[in-house]
Amino acid sequence: MTTDTTPALEIVDATLELGDGDSRVRALDGVSLTVRPGELVAVVGPSGSGKSSLLAVAGALSQPDSGSVRVHGTDLSTLSKGAAARFRLATIGFVFQSGNLLPALSAADQVRLAGRLAGRRRVDPVPVLDAVGMAHRATHRPGHLSGGERQRVGIARALVNDPSLLLVDEPTAALDRRRSHEVVQVLADRARDADVAVVMVTHDHDVLGHCDRVLEMVDGTLTELAHAARGMDPAPPR
Numbered sequence: 001m002t003t004d005t006t007p008a009l010e011i012v013d014a015t016l017e018l019g020d021g022d023s024r025v026r027a028l029d030g031v032s033l034t035v036r037p038g039e040l041v042a043v044v045g046p047s048g049s050g051k052s053s054l055l056a057v058a059g060a061l062s063q064p065d066s067g068s069v070r071v072h073g074t075d076l077s078t079l080s081k082g083a084a085a086r087f088r089l090a091t092i093g094f095v096f097q098s099g100n101l102l103p104a105l106s107a108a109d110q111v112r113l114a115g116r117l118a119g120r121r122r123v124d125p126v127p128v129l130d131a132v133g134m135a136h137r138a139t140h141r142p143g144h145l146s147g148g149e150r151q152r153v154g155i156a157r158a159l160v161n162d163p164s165l166l167l168v169d170e171p172t173a174a175l176d177r178r179r180s181h182e183v184v185q186v187l188a189d190r191a192r193d194a195d196v197a198v199v200m201v202t203h204d205h206d207v208l209g210h211c212d213r214v215l216e217m218v219d220g221t222l223t224e225l226a227h228a229a230r231g232m233d234p235a236p237p238r
């Protein structure tokens with residue numbers, strides 16, 4: 001049973017080894033992380049430290065070798081492959097670095113398609129695009145959108161199934177400072193307004209002021225860096 005106090009994500013002592021033989025690495029080494037509904041948590045850390053592995057484990061894309069992962073109270077290790085896929089579609093949203101949009105589809109159709117894949121019969125993309133400030137670009141294809149706009153459509157697509165957990169990989173990698181702030185502000189608003197838990201991997205220290213907590217991944221180990229006070233103004237974009 002889930003209650004309001006159930007964490008959106010609860011990882012306890014997860015380990016994950018990847019590769020074979022001499023190239024085997026411990027991508028996650030006893031990682032624990034609890035994220036509550038409405039929290040925006042940033043994960044920083046050097047390349048190869050295990051950040052993507054953390055998102056994969058949190059999103060039921062990989063099973064840890066040991067430890068446990070619960071999403072909204074559901075122990076992911078109890079799900080078959082098919083059940084994990086259905087659970088992902090219903091409960092978890094993913095936002096990838098480049099937006100990962102389909103070039104031939106308009107912004108509205110990207111959102112519609114994601115909704116249909118998640119089993120929604122009728123999807124009205126306009127309110128979802130509106131939530132990320134993109135309703136006015138609903139008919140535009142990715143080639144006619146800026147990087148920040150594409151990223152916001154990617155977020156709209158991830159939100160169409162009302163996920164309780166949003167996993168975001170480097171959302172500002174290709175953006176200038178102003179657009180980076182806009183995109184992360186969208187994530188912060190969504191966390192606060194819809195009680196979504198957001199885990200965002202980023203190299204971009206400029207946007208950390210939008211986050212409630214900042215964690216650092218080093219060699220597969222996760223450490224809490226700071227409790228940021230959200231609402232504290234991040235450095236204004238130049």
Ligand SMILES: Nc1ncnc2c1ncn2[C@@H]1O[C@H](COP(=O)(O)OP(=O)(O)OP(=O)(O)O)[C@@H](O)[C@H]1O
Nearest residue numbers: 018019020025027046047048049050051052053054
């Ligand atoms: N499929 C794989 N097979 C073997 N090793 C892997 C595989 N995927 C990742 N690794 C290794 O696991 C470790 C963690 O990788 P991961 O992609 O989680 O790091 P990361 O922090 O996300 O890196 P980046 O910031 O560069 O994306 C690295 O040492 C990486 O080389």
